Amino acid sequence: MKRESPLVSVVIPMYNVENYIKKCASSLFEQSLSNIEYIFVNDASTDSTVLILEKILDLYPNRKNQTKIISHSTNRGSVVSRHTGLQSSSGKYILFCDSDDWVSPEMLLRLLMEAEGGQYDIVYCNYLVVSHGENRICVQTVYSSKIAYIQAIIAGELGGYLWNKLVKRELYERVAFSMGCDMWEDLYISIQLFCYAEAVGSVNAAFYYYNQENLNSIVHSCSPKRLYAMVENVRLIESFLTSYNIEMKTYLESRKMYCKNLMIVQNVAVQKWNMIFKEVNLLFCRNQNIPFYIRMIAYGLNHNVFIGYNIYLLIKRLIRHIRYSVMILTDHRST
Numbered sequence: 001m002k003r004e005s006p007l008v009s010v011v012i013p014m015y016n017v018e019n020y021i022k023k024c025a026s027s028l029f030e031q032s033l034s035n036i037e038y039i040f041v042n043d044a045s046t047d048s049t050v051l052i053l054e055k056i057l058d059l060y061p062n063r064k065n066q067t068k069i070i071s072h073s074t075n076r077g078s079v080v081s082r083h084t085g086l087q088s089s090s091g092k093y094i095l096f097c098d099s100d101d102w103v104s105p106e107m108l109l110r111l112l113m114e115a116e117g118g119q120y121d122i123v124y125c126n127y128l129v130v131s132h133g134e135n136r137i138c139v140q141t142v143y144s145s146k147i148a149y150i151q152a153i154i155a156g157e158l159g160g161y162l163w164n165k166l167v168k169r170e171l172y173e174r175v176a177f178s179m180g181c182d183m184w185e186d187l188y189i190s191i192q193l194f195c196y197a198e199a200v201g202s203v204n205a206a207f208y209y210y211n212q213e214n215l216n217s218i219v220h221s222c223s224p225k226r227l228y229a230m231v232e233n234v235r236l237i238e239s240f241l242t243s244y245n246i247e248m249k250t251y252l253e254s255r256k257m258y259c260k261n262l263m264i265v266q267n268v269a270v271q272k273w274n275m276i277f278k279e280v281n282l283l284f285c286r287n288q289n290i291p292f293y294i295r296m297i298a299y300g301l302n303h304n305v306f307i308g309y310n311i312y313l314l315i316k317r318l319i320r321h322i323r324y325s326v327m328i329l330t331d332h333r334s335t
Contacts, residue, residue, distance in 0.1 A: 006037035006066070008108050008166070009091030012099050013081035014053070015043040020100035020214060021053050027102035029060040033109040038063065039085040040099075042071040043078070049099075077182045082162075086172055094169050096162040100214040107207035111166040120201035122193060124165045127208040137206050140164070147246065149194045153187065154237070154251040160190040164208045171196050178236055181229035188233045188240075195244060222266045230259050231276055256280045261290060264297055273301040 010028055014021060028038060042050050050069065057067055070084060082096060093115060097103065107125070115123045128135040140158055143149045152158035175192045178185050194200065234255050241248050256277040261284075263273050274281060281302045285295050 004035060006091040007035045007112060008033065008093045008095060009037040009039060009085075009089035009169070010095050010097055010108070011039045011041065011082060011085030011089060012097045013041045013043055013078050013085065014045060014049050014099040015075065015078075015081075016045050016047045016049060017099040017214075018045075018047040018049045018052055020211065021049050022056055023102045024097065024099050025053055025056045026059075027105070028097065029056070029063045030105050031103075031108045032106050033112060034062075036063075036066055036108060037089060037091050038067040039088050040067070040069045041081040041085045042069060043081045044072050044075040077180055079177050079179055079182055079185045082185075083177045083179070089169070092169060093166050094172050095166050098163055098211075101163065101211045102209045104207040104209075108166070110203050110205065110207065114201050114203050115166055115168075118199065118201045120199045121168045121171055121197040122165055122199075123201045123203065125203045125208065126206035127159065127161075127164045127210050128206050129210050129212055131212040135209070138210075139204075139206075140202060142202050146194060146197070149200065150191055150241070150246065151248065151251055153190050153194065154248055154255060160187040161210075162186050162189060163210075165190070165193070167193055176236075176240075178229075178233050181232045181236075183226045183229040184233040185229070188236050191237055192240060195240075195246070222262060222268055224269045227259065227262065227266075227268045230262075234259065234277075253280050253283060257284050257287065257290075260284050260298070261294065264294055264301075270301065273298070274304065 012024065012028070017024070025040075028036075040053060050071070053069065057064060068088060070088060072081070072084070076084075085096075086094065093112065095108065095111070111123045111125060114120065124140055126137060126139050128137050138159065141152065143152055143158070149158065153160040171193050174196050175189055178188055181188075234252065237255075238248075238252055241252075257280055260273060260277060260280065262268065263270055263276070269276070281298070284290065285299045285302060287295070290298075
């Protein structure tokens with residue numbers, strides 16, 4: 001007998017999430033919607049992620065025939081993993097889920113009912129941020145136009161994440177993925193999706209649990225590679241919007257200045273500060289919302305003068321040393 005085509009394909013990239021995959025997978029297998037396709041993409045994990053997933057799957061025999069586990073031979077990053085899963089999917093709708101997060105049992109059914117009932121291309125929901133043992137709800141606003149949605153995503157007023165959005169697969173088939181650029185890739189993809197969507201709906205309920213307690217997650221660190229990924233995705237967004245004659249200069253300037261501020265504060269690729277998004281250098285130096293000492297450092301970097309930045313690093317190291325010495329002294333006295 002021919003198997004029924006899945007209504008929803010859920011794509012879950014995985015990399016070294018042995019401490020989280022059990023909760024993630026169980027929440028997905030326990031969905032009240034029955035007609036689901038699960039695609040787990042193992043991005044060359046070096047821990048027990050896949051073994052744990054297989055054991056969890058044994059507990060849900062009704063989901064076994066609905067589940068694919070695809071493995072990369074080398075670690076290729078989250079963007080490539082998502083694309084791999086998408087290419088292997090066959091559902092009418094697509095939803096991505098991060099492997100250290102989890103979802104409510106009714107999430108897929110509620111989003112699907114809204115999408116089918118309203119003939120929506122995209123349906124999104126609220127989400128909960130899990131941090132320090134507490135859940136903080138993030139309500140996602142409804143906007144009246146395509147331009148308003150794109151503005152809100154760039155400004156960070158509407159989450160540009162993919163995991164709280166059920167999307168018709170036809171939209172994803174039009175989307176370009178920024179392969180290898182594993183920071184702010186959601187932003188680039190979401191903007192394309194909302195540009196292509198003819199109708200957008202929402203469900204005013206929080207179904208997704210966004211886990212910020214995984215300190216190994218990519219969102220908790222910055223490196224030159226990740227900074228350049230952010231920069232590249234901003235450039236791709238700017239190019240994409242220009243091709244559709246959508247003006248977002250002011251909103252994109254804020255993203256560019258965020259990158260430049262990160263370079264100083266996190267000491268990432270500072271030598272290239274004056275060359276990356278150089279069109280906002282003066283704007284950055286004059287921005288009253290940026291601390292004065294950061295702007296003074298930026299002014300020096302803009303003129304290839306690094307003495308101010310070197311003094312800043314020296315002071316930071318000195319403060320860390322003093323704090324460490326005080327901590328050691330306090331511990332010694334207490335014993």
